Amino acid sequence: MTGSRLTLGVQKKGRLAEGGMELVRRAGVKLAWGRDELMRRAENLPLDLMLIRDDDIPNFVASGACDYGIVGENVLYEAQARSPRIAGLETVMKLGYARCRLKLASPKDGEVRAVDDLAGRTVATSYPSLTERFLNERGVDAEIVEMSGSVEIAPRMGIADAICDLVSSGATLEANGLAAFETVLESEAVLIRAPRSKSAEIESTAELLVERFKGVIASRQTKYILLNAPKDRLEDVRAVLPGSDAPTVAPVVGRDDVVAVHAVCTEEVFWSTLEKLKAVGARSILVMPIEKMMA
Ligand code: AMP
Numbered sequence: 001m002t003g004s005r006l007t008l009g010v011q012k013k014g015r016l017a018e019g020g021m022e023l024v025r026r027a028g029v030k031l032a033w034g035r036d037e038l039m040r041r042a043e044n045l046p047l048d049l050m051l052i053r054d055d056d057i058p059n060f061v062a063s064g065a066c067d068y069g070i071v072g073e074n075v076l077y078e079a080q081a082r083s084p085r086i087a088g089l090e091t092v093m094k095l096g097y098a099r100c101r102l103k104l105a106s107p108k109d110g111e112v113r114a115v116d117d118l119a120g121r122t123v124a125t126s127y128p129s130l131t132e133r134f135l136n137e138r139g140v141d142a143e144i145v146e147m148s149g150s151v152e153i154a155p156r157m158g159i160a161d162a163i164c165d166l167v168s169s170g171a172t173l174e175a176n177g178l179a180a181f182e183t184v185l186e187s188e189a190v191l192i193r194a195p196r197s198k199s200a201e202i203e204s205t206a207e208l209l210v211e212r213f214k215g216v217i218a219s220r221q222t223k224y225i226l227l228n229a230p231k232d233r234l235e236d237v238r239a240v241l242p243g244s245d246a247p248t249v250a251p252v253v254g255r256d257d258v259v260a261v262h263a264v265c266t267e268e269v270f271w272s273t274l275e276k277l278k279a280v281g282a283r284s285i286l287v288m289p290i291e292k293m294m295a
Contacts, residue, residue: 004201005046006209009066012051015168016189019097020070024049027212046205055079058086061194067202068209072098073187074127074166081129088195093210095189096217099168102127102185105178106162107155115182118142118162124154125164127184134164134184152176211294219290223269227277227285228258236280243267264290 010020024031032043040049050066057069058079073091080087104123106112112121115138124145125131135142145160152172154160164184167173173180191213193206225244229237234249241247247263261282269287277285 004199005048006068006198006202006205007048007050007066008209009050009052009057009060009069009071011054011057011070014054015100016054016070016072016098019095019189023070023095023097023213023216026216027209045208046201047209058089058192059083061192062086062089064194064196067198068092068191068193068206070095070189070191072100073190074100074102074130074185076190076192077185077187078127078130081133089192090195092191092193092206093213095191095213096220098187098189100166100187101180101183102130102164102187103167103173103180104131104162104164104182104184105167105173105180108177108179110155110161112162113181115140121161122159123162123164124151124160126151127164130184131164152178215293218266218295219293221266221268222290222293223265224288224290225261225263225265225269225286226288227261227282228252229261229283230281231257231259233281234259234261237261237277237282240273240276240280241265242269242273 010024011017028044029042029047030044031049032041034040038051040051042048050060052060054071054075057066057071058076060066061069062085076089080089104115112118115135118135118140119142122143122145123131124147126147126149128144128146132144145154147154151163151165153176154163155178156176163178167180191210225241227237238247241263243266244263247261250260250262252258252260274285274287
């Protein structure tokens with residue numbers, strides 16, 4: 001929208017909604033209380049959230065009803081493949097949640113086991129454009145049956161030989177006797193914008209949000225580790241610490257042979273990491289979440 005407040009389109013209900021609201025909240029946005037079902041006003045930033053269906057977000061951003069939007073890549077790319085107006089939308093950043101895969105799957109006991117087996121057969125999907133493009137690229141001529149939901153029941157109902165659907169945990173495929181045999185797309189939530197010029201105020205709010213989102217994403221898997229280590233095993237300890245370049249090493253009162261090590265670890269810290277640290281002599285190991293980060 002034009003003006004000085006940035007309008008961000010986010011999913012109202014569904015798989016992306018919770019993660020989107022969590023991201024906005026962790027970026028320090030405080031939403032004012034309101035009865036409005038469509039718009040939520042931030043009280044501490046010139047920002048309004050527009051709560052809409054995820055399928056509508058690319059359209060709302062392309063038309064200028066929203067300045068920016070948070071949407072799944074699956075929804076974005078399908079809309080882009082269908083409409084040249086939406087094809088021009090820019091992905092500002094990946095947001096690292098709502099990860100899923102668009103996969104081709106078929107009945108476990110059936111004849112379709114690979115993409116080439118689809119020639120002359122039918123594929124049910126809610127993503128006809130992405131599916132068609134993928135099959136064209138592979139030189140396979142199959143009929144696409146578009147369904148708006150419950151795609152996984154199509155083979156059982158005799159509607160299609162295979163499906164192309166989103167898979168997260170794989171439980172839905174399993175429950176319907178289906179097995180995936182190819183990945184068409186890897187998807188996660190992304191921040192999008194139209195390449196239209198916006199007011200200086202909106203651009204500056206967008207820059208601030210992008211920096212804060214980066215901080216939230218970085219802090220999600222980053223951990224702060226504190227431990228005590230024998231001075232002569234310091235190099236072994238450093239070698240085990242995941243993704244930490246320059247730990248702080250401090251003296252421990254009354255112990256000449258031991259040092260305290262503090263490190264920010266940018267890679268996931270597993271139980272096995274702690275076990276390895278202990279094996280090289282580390283003791284009193286604490287792993288703590290990081291609330292906020294700014295480079
Ligand atoms: P799952 O059983 O966890 O593999 O989830 C599969 C079901 O959830 C299918 O019906 C998908 O259409 C849907 N699904 C999975 N991930 C997403 C997503 N990121 N966005 C929308 N729907 C999804």
